[in-house]
Amino acid sequence: MISDSTVQLGHGSGGQMMKRLIDEVFLDAFEAPELHAGNDAGVAALPGTGRIALSTDTFVVTPHFFPGGDIGRLAVCGTVNDVATSGARVRYLSCGFILEEGFPLDDLRRICQSMAETAREADVAIITGDTKVVNHGSADGVYINTAGVGEVPEGSSLSGAACQPGDVVLVSGTLGDHGIAVMSQREGLAFSTTMESDAAPLNHLIAAVLDASPHVRCFRDPTRGGLASTLNEFAAASNVEIEVDEEAVPVKPEVQAACEMLGYDPLQVANEGKIVAVVPADEAAAALEAMRANRYGADAAIIGRVRDAGESGPCVRVRTPWGSTRILDMLVGEQLPRIC
Template sequence: MDDTVLLGHGSGGTMMKRIIDEVFFEAYAGESLLRGNDAAVLAPASEAKPSAEALAYSGSLSFSTDSFVVDPHFFPGGDIGRLAVCGTVNDVATAGAEPRYLSCGFILEEGFSMDDLRRICTSMAEAAREAGVEIVTGDTKVVNRGHGDGIYINTSGVGYGYAGIDLGGEKCAPGDKVLVTGTMGDHGITIMSCRESLSFAADIESDAAPLNHLIAEVIEAAPDVRCFRDPTRGGLASTLNELAAQSGTDMTIEEDAVPVKPAVLGACEMLGYDVFQVANEGKMVCVVPAGQAEAALAAMRANPYGKDAAIIGEVSAMQPERGPKVFLRTAFGSTRILDMLVGEQLPRIC
């Protein structure tokens, strides 16, 4: 096998067959992918059993797609491959569905290290196994040297919807509680520290993780949950503003209740970032009726990826004359508006 990606690896001939067989198939091919067809045939929900015993499938499908261009490709806590699998798994799961199948498309630049490609594919395989999903189809293209940035990945995901579950940001209602599954800002600060070669007293690493099992456990514990949303680009602030706009409500968040690692908070203060606008890749915002908030919180904390979960605020009625707002009640007792991120705080974050 060649040491680097060559244009011939995207030609459709013997070199392309070799990279598919010796890199992609070797890393994560299952029965469907090994058939070598141009499309995968997916089993219907009626032939599958939900991994969560208390839940049943509705027969509906959820579908999501995402592209990943993160720079650098490798970082503490993950890499572009883990990010690609986890990001799409999480997007499908937020619809109240169990992710089952992924597609994967690679855009490779001529000269990209074959060892790095194998490492990325191995990471994808590990993340897919953890999430319980199968990569069933894919595509590979190679562009000329200087016309890409090593590797870009697109993943699409399909999942089976849970019966009786109808989630959406528009369903948030006054009196509901707002929860997060863990500490904010870990991924964004990790990427920035890698780019700028910054070192901190405490280790900071990306939170990239598949959260589909955690989401299913919360749905079991709090069946009237309103919505899940992953606070990726734009962070917690942008996500909450999106939910407030969708539902026509206000939200008030308690600054002291939001979990943030001291090292991340210190880095944000040093760099001039608002930690509530920094990206996350393995956390969820969840809105639930007040009566089910404690049950949802307990379900989160019982999962390894939710041990730092917290109830951080509440939904309230909007004042019609000014539109929906998100407020932050600070540690000093004052209240300020928590705005969406304006512009691009940190490009190429995922």
């Protein structure tokens, strides 16, 4: 149960506090079964037109510009990826801006150009939007909301509740890049190499994996809460145990070093250009090859397997290089606020 009487930063973490907020406030109020499914996009039927996938997200990252991206690229990538995880062909986006009085117009133009370029890369169109301006001091320069809609192919039914014992878990590349890039920029941390965000539209990569592995169980982009939150959500929804091989998880040496210095687990750090996929074992090699053939999947890897939950119930375990295992849980509070 939520013990706080007011909203805390931890309620936006992607971890346990956020899950309780969603379960006990939002899901308690809203009854749509598509929402209660707990996926990144809601899939629903429209009479006479088949099924659509719809998702929305709001971006409040600070700073607005960081190595490898900016709030505009992030806003397009985040929603494109959320819609694409349903197996949908992403078609259209909306964008809503909340601007603080005094925000530089040159920065706004730069953000809009970044959004336009990213939308072209993803082959989607931004077709509607909204603008609000608030008093100076009432916001942090600019917040952006995007919503996206796509067509879901007939017969597609991807869901985090579809994982089965024997399935294989893949990630499309190195973990923790975005969270550490934003944190290092925000805090002025100096490292020997420049850390860049991984923000990228992954709809084409996801489509390639679906072509190669027609029985994909689910996709999820491990944003807030990182891989840990994503896999725990899968385990709970499917009532399974997921075991991760720690040595198989791709993490850049500089990200690993930064996490060790800051006391973070890279498996809990946010990503904005990576996908987690769960596929049947006999399709794992083909799915991996499809990921690696895409520019954003060069470092893709098979990192774990799905097992029976057993008496201990659904959980995520990490097998260490020494042969022992540890429980990988969701974040409890806020690790890196305002990173997306």
